[in-house]
Amino acid sequence: MRLLHRKTVPLPEPAPSVVILIPAKDEEERIAACIESVLKQDYASFRIVAIDDRSTDRTGEILDRLAKDEARLEVLHVPHGALPAGWTGKCHALDMAWKRTTSDWIFFVDSDVQLHPTALSKMMGQAAGREYDFLSVMTRLECETTWERLILPLAAGAVTIMYTVSMTNNDSRPRNAFANGQAMLVRRSVYAAVGGHEAVKHLITEDVELARLIKSRDYKTRLALGGDIASTRMYSTAGQMFRGWGRIYSGMSRRRPWRILGAIAFLFACGFSAYPAIAWGIVTGERGWLIASIAHLVLMTGALACIYRWSGNAMRYAVLFPFAAGAVVALLAFALKWCASGKVEWRGTQYKTDAA
Secondary structure (H helix, E strand, O other), X not given: OOHHHOOOOOOOOOOOOXXXXXXXXXXXXXXXXXXXXXXXXXXXXXXXXXXXXXXOOOHHHHHHHHHHOOOOEEEEEEOOOOOOOOOOHHHHHHHHHHOOOOOOEEEEEOOOEEEOOOHHHXXXXXXXXXXXXXXXXXXXXXXXXXXXXXHHHHHHHHHHHHOOHHHHHOOOOOOOOOOOOOEEEEEHHHHHHOOHHHXXXXXXXXXXXXXXXXXXXXXXXXXXXXXXXXXXXXXXXXHHHHHHHHHHHHHHXXXXXXXXXXXXXXXXXXXXXXXXXXXXXXXXXXXXXHHHHHHHHHHHHHHHHHXXXXXXXXXXXXXXXXXXXXXXXHHHHHHHHHHHHOEEEEOOEEEEOOOO
């Protein structure tokens, strides 16, 4: 997944055109920083379409102010009550926007993301240069509170393990595909061929489903580590964490509970078990048992430290595994509830999803 660290293949002249689509709903605190970071891209040919998706705060006003003095930025507004039946808000906003564009490539960026000035150039250098059709990156997690730093990297790590996301880059595994909707780059002709976001309009993890659809049609689909070119602050409150990860876990599993139940069982059998095993070794005085259980804990903590480092957070949080894992078990259990009911609330809208 270190694709972006490979040598970039030179782009043709002139460089392929790119439109950057940014859907935003109630993002008044972050949308300006996002747009400003996107405008600083050093790529030769791009324009931006930002979509104010039924916001109830100042998001639309801020976007209009930014667009007033910036010719590369166009703003669309989705009025309240304009969401068609059977669509999620994000899919509808993006479908409305891309049909107004004619670029060679489409770059989807979430409104809470900040890009390094070289982000688009690096992604296009790999995607167009190596003839990929779809490229998504895992962003660095911006965590400002102790709970964010402790829980979010482990919650994200659970997703990567549960769904073997690195297999996205294995063309011989057509069923394994993952994408991060925070930053996705797709060839326009491929996006149109699979039906775009309209093809996944009713699905709550539309980014993953779009990647699955594209890869199933034998297009080259890739996922890369991109913490050095993009960052995002995902969820800052407990409510956001439960709703956000509940949506991700239940949506990616297509309401099937088995991977979620397997993750919970794994955390108990291979994570929490280290601590009572060490206690048992101490109480019984069985040296072999004690050595094995301590080795288990050391190896596990080392693996966790890598997850925290890859997410852009301090490795020391790995030693607090029982607290982080307890929270992740709670998030997984919450996702099971949504798997059973099919009712998902996200960004002020409640959706009813079909069982797989």
